[in-house]
Amino acid sequence: MTRPSLAIGVDVGSTNVKVVAVSADGSLLAHQQRSLASDERPPVCEQDPEQIWEAVLEGVAACVAEVAPAPAGPAPTVAIGVASQYSSTVPVRADGAPTGPVVMWGDRRGTDACRRLLATPGNFELWVERHGIPPIGGGLSLGHVLHLIAEDPHGDSRFVEVMDYVTARLTGRVTATRHTMFTTQLCDNRSAAAWAAGDASQPDTANATTAALRYDPELLAASGIDPARLPELVAPDRPVGEVTPEVAARLGVAARSTVATGINDTAAAALATGAAAQRDGTQLDADHGDAARLGVDSDDAVDLDDGAPQTGVIAGLAIGTTAVLVTSAPGKAEDLDHEILSMPAPDGGYLVMAENGLGGRVPEAFLALLDGAGAGAAGQFAEAEVALASTEPGAGGVLCLPWLAGSMAPAGSDTARGGLVGVSLATTRSQLIRATFEGVGHNLAWLLRHVEAFIGETIVELRLTGGGAEVAGWPQVIADVVNRPVRVVADPSVAVARAAALRALAQVSDRSAAPAESASPEPVLSSNPETRAVYDGHQRAFEATFEALGPVWNLLSSS
Known part of the structure; x- marks a missing residue:
């Protein structure tokens, strides 16, 4: 893997997309911002995934052009990290292209479906024990997924969070992690995975790591959701893949540039402030x-x-x-x-x-x-x-x-x-x-x-x-x-964008993901x-x- 010369951080919020370019030592080199529109008609709250994608492309390309102008030499090799709003669901094809609008965290249309799950004896206890949150709807992604499946029960779209949508468009690979799928409420969160500990050979940590790479069978059965409608779960401590040649050309970066697993903006804020280090x-x-x-x-x-x-x-x-x-x-x-x-x-x-x-x-x-x-x-x-x-x-x-x-x-x-x-x-x-x-x-x-x-x-x-x-x-x-x-x-x-950039850099180097200074x-x-x-x-x-x-x-x- 080629060592990147700089890192790009993307922060997809509710109202804008922010992009930064960060040097290998953590210094902020450039930043860009693009506005996003929302369609808010309660209980509907949606965004256009293509507008998000275009904002990401424009912001990254502008940052790269500012830091490494094209005539100055070959396209730079970069590491790209993405953080985003969460509990916002995007239906996508196998290549990451969207098949419908983003159902945002303010959308309440899946609440009734969640309440029907909650009415089933034992489901409240099952969800709290395994995941932590009962199936209450109210804008959580589990409700979004149930609503979207009810709208298109025979479809083949997969349902991802915004940060995983962006990494999928960058790499052509649809993935997620237990962390990014948290509000979909289909993973067992009872044990911490061993990514940070670095010793998955021990039985306890090995079991926790295995659990973090699959959806919980009982939660899937209780929800009635086919796992084929969900993204592949991957380890969060290594890159999703490299940017596709087409995307690399649009961004002005080398095709061997890497894309880190995504994180939600709350976790990125924990990194940015040092709260995660505790x-x-x-x-x-x-x-x-x-x-x-x-x-x-x-x-x-x-x-x-x-x-x-x-x-x-x-x-x-x-x-x-x-x-x-x-x-x-x-x-x-x-x-x-x-x-x-x-x-x-x-x-x-x-x-x-x-x-x-x-x-x-x-x-x-x-x-x-x-x-x-x-x-x-x-x-x-x-x-x-x-x-x-x-x-x-x-x-x-x-x-x-x-x-x-x-x-x-x-x-x-x-x-x-x-x-x-x-x-x-x-x-x-x-x-x-x-x-x-x-x-x-x-x-x-x-x-x-x-x-x-x-x-x-x-x-x-x-x-x-x-x-x-x-x-x-x-x-x-x-x-x-x-x-x-x-x-x-x-x-x-x-x-938040800077924290995502530094985390991406950490996945392909020996440096810490904690923002310097x-x-x-x-x-x-x-x-x-x-x-x-x-x-x-x-x-x-x-x-x-x-x-x-x-x-x-x-x-x-x-x-």
């Missing part, structure tokens, strides 16, 4: 003066021990369209009451899956309603940055409820909806804007203590990535509301103790409002 029990000593006390109960308010060094773990926080909290998990576990569970990490071990719901989409949506400068306008979020700088914590008593598309962890509700509470005649436009950013922070603060209870550790620092990290003032708001130190990673808006040179943002009184009070009001409005949301959804 899987073997590594802990972080923090001396920032505002780490929470050890042993916090998930239903207690956070108690601080200012000035005292604490030992705990870091967590990655990715804020893009959604907000996701990720850290290492000690093993397979689930907290179904709060929708927190562990999922297989791409290369061994487990990660916490804690999807908090909409993140950056919340202020973006409210800004659009207020006729302000939305995320797509010139001077992205410019008005919001001014509002954050010019208003006091607490937004003049206004609370934003961020559940514009329902709530997820730590309290799932399909009927929950957003709003602004506490608006008075004295409320200013800037206070309304500030409240939308604080509302996302309050939702994260609510989730964080349940994640701490789940892993049995205190989270002593948040490493922030995603486009939300680039909104001036928002990282400090998060530090204050969540009451944890926040460190912004380098190049946060492309950190992932932390920003900016200092850690400590929470401001002067904000505690207002934010602690608002946190209690935030959670109480969710509980109080439950019956109202149910009435509205049924009317």
